[in-house]
Amino acid sequence: DFLGKDYRSSYGLPVINVPGCSPVGDNFTETIACTLLFLQGHGPLPEFDELGRPQWLFNETVHQHCVRAGYYEEGTFAERYGQKECLVEIGCWGPVVQCNITSRGAINHMGGCMNTGGICIGCTMPGFPDRFSPFYKKPPGANISSAGSKVLGTFMRPLRRISQAYLNKETRWVREGHVPSGWGHVEKPGPILKLIHKMYVKYQFLGSRKTWKEE
Ligand code: SF4
Ligand code: SF4
Incomplete structure (x- = not known):
């Protein structure tokens, strides 16, 4: 100017x-x-x-590369500083700010706002600081987007935990009811989990030429 x-x-x-x-x-x-x-x-x-x-440095948002984006997607949010979840409810503007610090880091590819626990206050944007004030207050748009993530996350989190438990087992462990070597305490899945896993595999192989069946 x-x-x-x-x-x-x-x-x-x-x-x-x-x-x-x-x-x-x-x-x-x-x-x-x-x-x-x-x-x-x-x-x-x-x-x-x-x-x-x-353009190649500032065409994507902080949020698109943030290490906490998975928490946002699952609808879990930090209530105070020092917590590991997404910081949007305590004032992060990352979803609308163009900045590459989350992928590039601050110095020598290390650090950067969210990586070290800080919120984004939009310092790469012409609207900074006035349009991002008051700092440390939840951005107005986050009321809608984080509420949506919370609703979706309520369903997604338990479903993912079920898939995770399934994928954390070898088929042999389930068949034999125990882990023959090393760590592990494996319980045989109950009838409801068995049914869910069966449907999961059916859907996984839908349209494939071969299917796979657990013993
Ligand atoms: S901390 Fe900010 S940038 Fe990171 S996921 Fe949450 S809203 Fe997005
Ligand atoms: S506060 Fe500045 S450096 Fe930090 S993420 Fe936001 S725009 Fe990037």
């Missing part, structure tokens, strides 16, 4: 925005490297988005 829209550097370049507070160092050096390679004729023209940000 301060340099104006007609600004060009001595190399004829417009302003390139590598946002963040502070920007991730690797994003900064990578952008410079790509631009210099292009100027020297050794690399393709780097792509930038409509805000002049390196």
Whole structure:
């Protein structure tokens, strides 16, 4: 804004925005490297988005690569800092913020906001900080999306636990009712679980040329 829209550097370049507070160092050096390679004729023209940000670095959201996204999907949310679940209910704006810190890390591919327990306050976005205030308050849109995840998660979590228990067993263990070597205490599944597993396998092999049947 301060340099104006007609600004060009001595190399004829417009302003390139590598946002963040502070920007991730690797994003900064990578952008410079790509631009210099292009100027020297050794690399393709780097792509930038409509805000002049390196497109390949800022085209996805924090949420899409977040280590806590699985908790969001299953509808389990942290109530206070220090908990391992998704942080949206205590103020994370990650689902709508374009930033790659969750995949790239802060320094040397380590750290980064959610990886170290912090919420996203949108520091790569032009609306920061005003449009993300007050910090540490649940974003309004999260009322709908997290409620949806909670409802879905109520069904999904128990179903996944059933599949997990099934997949954590060798067929031989179930057949013989015990683990012949090493760790493990395996109970034979009851009739309801057996039926669920049977339907699961039937559906798993639906449309396949061969099927598999547990003894
Ligand atoms: S902590 Fe934030 S970015 Fe991570 S899953 Fe939750 S809402 Fe998404
Ligand atoms: S606050 Fe959000 S936008 Fe800023 S570095 Fe952390 S995750 Fe990225």
